[in-house]
Amino acid sequence: MIRLTVLAAAIGIGIAVPYVLGAYMVSVLTLGLIYALYAMSIDLMGGYGGLITLGQGGILAAGSYGVGYVASRAAGGTGRQLLYGLLATLILSAVFGVMAMRTSQVYFLMVTLAQGMIVWGFVTRSTALGAENGLRGIARPAAFSAYWKYYYLCLAIVAVSGLLMGVITRSPLGLSLRALKDSETRLRMLGYNLALTKFYVFVLSGFFAGVAGMLLAYYTNFVSPANAAFATSGRGVLMVILGGVGTLFGPVIGAFLIMLAENILSAYLARWTTVLGLVFVLTIMFAPGGLVGAGRRVWRRMRRTGGSPGPTQTDPLEQTRPPAPSAAETSAGLSGGPTSKQT
């Protein structure tokens, strides 16, 4: 109930924005929306499935380059641009998904890191894709070229995507995703095909990242390898963690915060990266649920009139495990006892 109200309010504010703020701020917020979609895509896999990716920038770039290549080099119309963008995204997500679907946790992190780097290495060297100068002259479809029209387009797409992702997380796939995070062993013993689940969610997550990439290409009217760099992937994860992993709204907040920090804070503070790093570290240590998680805790505490605090907030980043001071991991595989240990 609360969620819907907040969502409605957010969308309401979103619609009102161009009437209140000037062109520049609206442009900045458009970028924020695109990043929000990007962050949500990371959260879909990471927050709900426990599979945090350090290579989403590569998939974002695939979407951007698909559009960019057709627009800039192959002189195609909007239809072809979108088609290539989608194809590039889906094919790449599928291939990467196959590579990553048998790994988990830290290894997953590293595979995706390597994947992102491979994409980056490829686009930086490819002369067909403009190498490190990138591709220019990517014009928006004529109906949306005005800054505020494009803003509304992005708002609509992001809102719809958010809703779609909400639906996905409540679907059977989404539930098995959450089960994945809780305990892979259990899920496997129940007969689920882990690898396939991971594959599906990888492609879904990639799809949304690709859409964000396409929106980005139209927004900046150009695309460069920076989109695929590790910094972009890292930034995405930062947004998710800061905002609140495992909640769809969290990444949105995180995205806006990071974006504002980068574009506006950087004007006032030379060492804003340090501040960002500090906030990140503090968030992980003391507020693993991010802003949204902390917000929820505060809300819950406020609603409780005195009395005992509610059930302890489980760390959304972590698989459920017994609270040992130094959690052990047995080298034995599936000899699962009553406690949930990961393989």
Place this chain on the structure above:
Amino acid sequence: MTRRIWSSVLALTLLALLAVGCGAPGGDEEVSGEEVGAGATGEASQPATSGSEGGSTATGDPIKIGFIASTTGTAAASGQDMVRGWDLYWELNGGAAANRPIETLHEDDAGDPQIGLNKARRLVENENVQLVVGPLFANVGYAIAEYLGEQGVPNFQQVSSADDLTQRQRIDGVLRVGGWTSSQTTHPLGQWAYDQGHRRIVTICSDYAFGQESCGGFVNTFTDAGGEIIEQLWNPLGTQDFGTYMAQIQSANPDAVFSIQVGGDSVRFVESWNSFGLKDSDIALIGGETLLDQSLLRNMGDEAEGLISVGKYAEGRDEPATQEFVEAFDEAYGELPSYYAATSYSAAQWTAQALEEIDGDIDDTEALLEAVRSAQIETPGGPMQLDDYDNPVQNVYIREVQRRDDDRLWNVPTETFDNVSQFWEYDPQEFLDHPVYSRDYQGNGVWPDPQ
């Protein structure tokens, strides 16, 4: 308990970030149906009346100029030099031109085209600047040039040297004031190398547009003169270890090696050149400008002494225009100026002179551009004037690294080529009919046969 305190601290920090973010300037304008950026000239509505530069005696309304450079990130040092060079000019000249104070708004693009574009947007739409100077990197340059072209705001790109920006892919309103093209200095170098007696050369260049274009210029004129390029090595940007390439060079045993590198790569290259024994061998080293630019030379030692390179600027040039600048820079910052500083200083000189000529009426963009195009400036790099394609015709120097009396290293010119254009001695139209230099096209063989 502690948790709560920390959570509050965190919340407050984030609130502060948010407050800074939202408190940012954003005009409260009614949205209208008109399209911004659909080729309309002029910028967003109300001109801001911000305070004038402290200490200036100019009386007119301030002129706002946006200055974009990479002051954080891997090129931070070069970006800093750009800022210092530009600021130095205004400090020495009362911070004004044509009786109007100059207000420079500095923005950092962190080497990222996205951020650069956002900063450009902010400068134009929020701050209503009437001119944007910079940036450093070519890909950021392309990104903002397109946007600024749409907005009708002139853009002086004094550092980024991507050939095509003033050749085959020109954007209206982008002028290389004080700048250069990547191949401009290497064209004469190829001829010079041949004249020195070198016949077999290996090139080792940074594998991206700048390196490829610089190398292409060299290869083109060297092969035209009759020389042979026996091998072309390409190292990726950010090469840690040049040992591999040193081995290949030793293997090929050329008369000379041409190399162009940037940033950390230059430092490592020069160091490897020495420690692998090539400096003491019979193989000569001929460098591009950024191999031995002062910004890197500052951090090199004996291994750089005596090395030859080509450049549009030589801080050891014994002319008042150069030495006055060098001394002023040294006094202000305690270091010798690099070409990043020099080109920015030249851009400032140029801007000031153009403004004087149009009586400070910067809103008349046409007049400004006309004044810039017709100006002849005596810069620290020598005399400069824009050609028909908005790139300067300027001097090119063969330089040698020497040690000063105060033990610092600098580049001293040993030979000068006057009035070198971006097209060298070729006919511009014929030149443009050929593709831009790239890894696949280096201008081998003799023109006029393309490809």
Place this chain on the structure above:
Amino acid sequence: MTVQFLLVQTLNALSFAALLFFLASGFTLIFGLMRIVNLAHGAFYLVGGYVALTTIAATGNFWLGLLAAPLAVAIAGLLTERVLLRRIRGQELPEVLLTVGVAFIFADMALEIWGGDPRSIELPAFLQGGMDLGFATFPRYRVLVMVAAIAVGVMLFVLHSRTRYGAIVRAGVDDREMIAALGVNIDRVFAGVFVFGSLLAGLAGVIGGGMLSLLPGADTEILLYSLAVVIIGGLGSLPGAVIGSLIVGFADAFGRALAPELSYFTLFAPMALILVLRPHGLLGGR
């Protein structure tokens, strides 16, 4: 492709592998015992190099720099472990992400303190210049780096397999709960390993600073190489770090020479492949 070329390339590969080994050994030890992928390792390397740079510039003494850098980084590691990592002990993903945050901070502070210019460490005269090996001249410094790597490698092996401390670490890798139950102060062991790993990273920074250059971005670059090394060799395995370093060193040197267009693929493709086919690396066991 002459013999001379092959020999010099081999030496290049070996000297680069030597540097990587210094970095990767600390990295793999930390993972092996604590299951932490210390993504701040690159930043530690960079800070180590810078500290050495400043110390040598200030005192003119190379050996002092060689001593000061690992010490400084070890302290940084200690602080990181005590103040930050300890609180989220046992949670793999947060630990990794936290090290990312630490890396951000260190890298930015390094930029603030030492600026963005590429810097190299001034080597003492006896380490400079080339050594005539008959078939070619090769930098004297790199030869010594290889010698040092072998020495340190041997020392590490001895520590790891013949000392009580090494035994504790090995036992901890196998079964953490067990050795805690046996009365070992596991917290102290963890801290010790993290500090030791950081010390090695700092040492690598000094060594690297003399061979390559120090500048913003060098931390990420070298981190990616180290990741490749430990992934290929096997996280947690010292012999794996040796093998991994050699493989990456050779792939890099020869890859660059023979197929420069694929320079990133030669690094990341094997890494990705191993992660998919044999996630625990060549010598990593579980």
